[in-house]
Every structure is written in C-alpha cells, then in structure tokens.
Amino acid sequence: MADPDVDVCVVGAGITGIYQLYRAREAGFSTMVLEAGSGVGGTWFWNRYPGARFDSESYTYGYLFSRELFEEWKWSEHFAGQPEIERYLNHVVDRFDLRGSIRFDSRVVEAVWDDESATWLVTTSDGATTRTRYLVAATGVLSVPFFPDVPGREDFRGLQLHTGLWPAEPVDLANKRVAVIGTGSSGVQVVPAILDEVASLAVYQRRPNWCTPLNNSPITPEQQATLRADFESIRATLNTSVSGFLHPVGERGFADDTDDVRREFYEQLWQLPGFGKLISNYYDVTFNMDANTSWCAFMAGKIRELVHDPDIADQLIPDDHRYGEHRPPFVTGYFEAFNDPKVSLVNLRRTPMLRLTETGIETAEGVRDFDVIVWATGFDFGTGALARMGIRGRDGVALNDHWADGPSTYLGIQTAGFPNFFFPGGPHAAAGNNPRYNGDQVDFVMELIVAARDRGAATIEVTTDAEDLWTSKIDKAARQPPSFGESSYYFGANVPGKPRKYLLNAAGRPKLLELIARSRANDYHPFLLSSK
Numbered sequence: 162m163a164d165p166d167v168d169v170c171v172v173g174a175g176i177t178g179i180y181q182l183y184r185a186r187e188a189g190f191s192t193m194v195l196e197a198g199s200g201v202g203g204t205w206f207w208n209r210y211p212g213a214r215f216d217s218e219s220y221t222y223g224y225l226f227s228r229e230l231f232e233e234w235k236w237s238e239h240f241a242g243q244p245e246i247e248r249y250l251n252h253v254v255d256r257f258d259l260r261g262s263i264r265f266d267s268r269v270v271e272a273v274w275d276d277e278s279a280t281w282l283v284t285t286s287d288g289a290t291t292r293t294r295y296l297v298a299a300t301g302v303l304s305v306p307f308f309p310d311v312p313g314r315e316d317f318r319g320l321q322l323h324t325g326l327w328p329a330e331p332v333d334l335a336n337k338r339v340a341v342i343g344t345g346s347s348g349v350q351v352v353p354a355i356l357d358e359v360a361s362l363a364v365y366q367r368r369p370n371w372c373t374p375l376n377n378s379p380i381t382p383e384q385q386a387t388l389r390a391d392f393e394s395i396r397a398t399l400n401t402s403v404s405g406f407l408h409p410v411g412e413r414g415f416a417d418d419t420d421d422v423r424r425e426f427y428e429q430l431w432q433l434p435g436f437g438k439l440i441s442n443y444y445d446v447t448f449n450m451d452a453n454t455s456w457c458a459f460m461a462g463k464i465r466e467l468v469h470d471p472d473i474a475d476q477l478i479p480d481d482h483r484y485g486e487h488r489p490p491f492v493t494g495y496f497e498a499f500n501d502p503k504v505s506l507v508n509l510r511r512t513p514m515l516r517l518t519e520t521g522i523e524t525a526e527g528v529r530d531f532d533v534i535v536w537a538t539g540f541d542f543g544t545g546a547l548a549r550m551g552i553r554g555r556d557g558v559a560l561n562d563h564w565a566d567g568p569s570t571y572l573g574i575q576t577a578g579f580p581n582f583f584f585p586g587g588p589h590a591a592a593g594n595n596p597r598y599n600g601d602q603v604d605f606v607m608e609l610i611v612a613a614r615d616r617g618a619a620t621i622e623v624t625t626d627a628e629d630l631w632t633s634k635i636d637k638a639a640r641q642p643p644s645f646g647e648s649s650y651y652f653g654a655n656v657p658g659k660p661r662k663y664l665l666n667a668a669g670r671p672k673l674l675e676l677i678a679r680s681r682a683n684d685y686h687p688f689l690l691s692s693k
C-alpha cells in the first residue's frame with residue numbers, strides 16, 4: 162500500500178494557504194504547499210496592476226493568530242497597496258519559517274483519490290507527484306482570470322494585459338494609447354493610477370457599478386499606537402462580526418429619519434472609509450427598496466457633482482441594479498479622471514464591441530487604435546481554480562461532473578465522495594471580509610484533521626444528506642434580498658455557459674460558526690471519521 166509523502170498537501174500560497182500551512186505545521190503535520198506562482202501571495206501575487214489595493218482595512222485583512230506579528234508589522238495606510246501586501250505576506254512566510262515547505266512554479270493539474278491507501282496522488286505541471294493523506298485546496302475564488310470571447314483577440318499587434326495576470330517586470334505605459342475594458346473593482350482602480358503616464362485612456366464600460374470613495378489615508382503614529390493597544394478587542398470583533406469588518410452595523414432603519422436627517426447621514430457615510438458605506442448604512446438599505454433608491458439617488462448626485470460633463474456623468478450612474486446587488490467597488494479619483502481631456506468613455510451598451518483588429522478595438526462606431534489593451538474583465542469566480550485541477554474522488558468521479566450544475570458543499574468545506582479533501586475559502590465561503598471567514602474554515606479543517614489523528618481515523622468525509630441540505634439552504638437564501646443579484650459574478654453570470662448557482666455562503670458567518678459548533682458538540686457529525 163502506498164504511504165503518503167506528506168500528511169497535508171495545500172494547494173496555493175495565498176492568504177488562506179499560508180494560514181493553512183502555519184496551522185498544519187503547528188499541529189505537527191508534515192505539510193507541503195504547491196503554488197503555481199513563483200512567489201507567495203495568491204491573488205495578491207498575480208493582481209499587481211497599478212492601483213491594486215485593499216478595500217478592506219489593512220489590519221482587518223492581515224493575520225490575527227499572532228499578537229507579535231500584529232504588533233511588529235506597521236501598515237502604512239488604512240488600505241494598503243499591492244506591493245506592501247506582497248511584502249507583508251513574504252514577511253509572514255519568513256517570520257514563521259514557512260518558505261521551505263512551499264514548492265513554487267508548481268501548478269496542480271491532477272489530484273486523484275486512492276481508496277486502497279486512503280491518500281491523494283497530486284500531479285503538477287512539471288510531472289512531479291506527491292502522495293498526501295489530506296488535500297487542502299486553498300486556491301481562492303478570484304484566481305482564474307476571465308477573458309471575454311471577443312473575436313480577433315489574437316490579431317491585435319499591441320500589448321494585451323489582464324489585471325489578474327499583470328507582469329512582474331515594469332510595464333511602460335508612458336505616452337501610450339491605452340484602453341481599459343471593464344469597470345469592476347480592478348478597472349476602476351487602474352484608470353486613475355495610470356492616468357498621468359498615458360497619452361490617452363479609453364474606458365470601455367458595459368455596466369457601471371455603484372462606486373464610492375475609498376477614503377484611504379496614511380495610518381498616523383497615534384493610530385498605530387491605538388491599533389496595538391486595542392489588539393485583543395479588534396481581534397474579538399473581527400472573529401465574531403457578521404461581515405468580518407470593524408465597521409459598526411447600522412442600527413437605524415430608513416423610516417427612522419426625516420429627509421433632512423437622511424441627507425446629513427448620507428454625507429457622513431460618503432466620508433467613511435471603504436465598506437463603512439454599506440455596513441454602517443441604514444440596516445435595511447439593501448432590502449428596503451425605498452431606502453435603496455434614496456441612497457442611490459444621493460450617490461448619483463455625488464457622481465454628477467464630480468463629473469463635469471453631464472452626459473458622461475449619466476452614463477457612469479448604474480441604471481440596472483440596486484446598491485448591494487453587485488459587489489460595490491471603491492475608488493480614488495476615478496470619477497474625476499473623466500474630467501481629464503485624455504480620458505474618454507466608450508459605452509458598450511450604446512456601441513457594442515465587435516472585434517479586436519490588428520491596431521485596436523472595433524465597435525459599432527468604427528475602430529479606435531491603441532498601443533495597450535488592459536482587460537479588467539474579472540474572473541471565473543468561486544469554482545474556476547478547482548475546475549482546472551483534475552480532481553477525481555471515490556470511484557474516479559470527477560469533481561467537475563459532481564458539480565456539473567454548480568457547486569454543492571457542506572459549509573463550503575467539503576463535498577461528499579471526495580474524502581480528505583477540503584477547500585476553505587472556495588465556493589460557498591466568504592460573504593464578507595475574506596480572510597476572517599476563510600480563517601474560520603481553516604481552523605475547523607485543522608480541528609477535523611487533528612480529531613482524525615487522535616482517533617486513528619484514515620478518512621474524513623461529509624455525508625451526502627448534509628451536503629444536500631446545506632446546499633439547498635444556500636441556494637434558497639441566495640435568492641432572497643439582501644443577497645447579491647443573479648446578474649452578478651457571485652452566481653457565475655459573467656462566464657458564458659457557467660451554471661447559475663450561488664457561489665458564496667448566503668447563510669452567513671453566524672450560521673457557519675453555529676454549525677461548526679454543533680458539529681464539534683456532536684462528535685463531528687455530519688463528518689464521518691472512519692478507519693477506512
């Protein structure tokens with residue numbers, strides 16, 4: 162019978178994978194991480210486009226498992242940029258001596274369960290194999306860049322870049338004619354960041370999003386001191402809050418205030434950092450249509466103030482979805498960029514994109530020439546990476562067949578028929594500040610693996626009944642406000658042919674924590690820990 166090379170094989174050295182490695186090593190398991198990139202960081206390794214930065218507060222996104230780490234790392238800004246994030250993750254890996262357990266440039270192409278030995282055989286693109294007792298895919302939800310199928314993409318003779326695959330070496334955009342396609346969180350970050358450099362910038366927008374100011378600022382020495390002093394209370398809040406943020410949840414409803422008070426409240430919200438505008442808003446802003454319409458009217462007014470050309474302003478205001486129906490991006494100088502004569506807006510709903518040519522982009526209005534085209538067109542969200550790993554469970558069943566109609570899971574942690582396989586931070590995971598929620602899942606995965614070791618069990622596998630129940634609960638909850646809308650990528654709507662199935666955890670973090678506690682109290686039911 163084949164013996165495993167390692168106890169735990171983690172795929173991906175992003176935020177979740179690094180934490181999984183740390184916890185598995187701490188628990189005394191031999192552990193190896195297979196990482197496709199040449200460095201650590203995952204999403205924060207690949208998304209190195211100009212302007213890439215957190216829109217969760219830096220100190221709420223970083224790790225909380227070590228007070229010393231929290232105290233010694235001084236984030237420079239409330240919302241750190243990508244280079245600082247990458248430095249932080251490298252610091253963590255070196256500080257806890259984790260680098261030696263990570264094999265870089267190793268993309269997993271196949272992972273096959275062997276019933277006989279109760280192990281997974283994992284193959285990477287270089288042909289190397291690793292046999293492991295437990296396989297943990299920490300492959301993230303935003304890790305497979307999506308390119309729309311626009312005819313002629315291979316004809317364009319200039320440079321094409323995707324925000325999610327930005328090269329490590331500097332890209333010279335000086336005096337270049339640049340097109341940015343897509344106006345999600347990435348597109349709206351990249352536009353103002355490259356504006357000064359480029360000769361001209363055309364923004365190809367299909368649907369505008371409800372963008373609000375990020376309101377970033379440096380962290381002052383006084384704030385640094387307060388953060389350190391408040392570590393325990395910050396950690397306690399982040400470990401229990403529904404969203405995984407520090408922003409207090411709004412307690413007043415829309416009907417509690419008069420128009421005048423609302424206006425003043427909206428002005429205060431507009432000045433709040435990041436997700437404060439959503440979390441500290443009226444508690445009913447996402448599901449009371451009067452509240453939503455009122456807040457949207459306020460934001461539309463702000464956009465009209467910021468953008469000088471009224472026609473452009475109108476086109477930047479969403480008209481097809483309520484606030485909170487799509488993931489709201491946060492911006493710094495995005496709307497103002499449209500006041501620069503170098504910047505133009507191409508409204509793809511008025512003039513659809515037809516094809517790329519050798520020199521540029523052709524729409525219904527003709528061809529515009531470019532030196533560089535930036536695809537800010539998002540990701541195959543949630544299941545993209547898992548679908549490309551060649552995973553086969555019991556009886557050779559492919560994960561892609563098991564999930565042909567979209568993912569089915571228990572707690573976003575396991576799926577039936579795939580023993581000893583976990584995917585914290587994957588489909589049915591975070592509906593909030595990702596590292597917090599994903600960390601809850603990693604902690605529970607470790608607890609299960611330790612329990613299996615303690616009782617000499619060879620396999621951990623969730624029951625089909627539990628998976629069906631949880632998945633139907635998620636699917637049902639996902640179709641009721643205040644969930645994201647079915648036209649968002651959270652339902653896979655951005656990738657043609659992908660099943661429309663909810664990819665986050667609509668039941669929320671409290672439910673996840675409740676069911677984890679219940680499982681712990683019931684001898685880990687509905688996970689079966691078996692000798693084989």
Ligand code: NA7
Pocket residue numbers: 303309310324342343344345346347348365366367368488509514537538539540650655
């Ligand atoms: P998103 O948020 O998925 O945004 C992708 C953008 O690309 C969005 O504006 C799309 O327009 C646009 N898009 C997609 N396909 C096309 C085509 N065919 N033509 C024109 N425009 C297109 O990805 P991001 O990278 O910005 O952000 C991902 C996450 O990173 C974000 O949610 C945060 O969690 C951080 P559409 O809205 O579909 O009309």
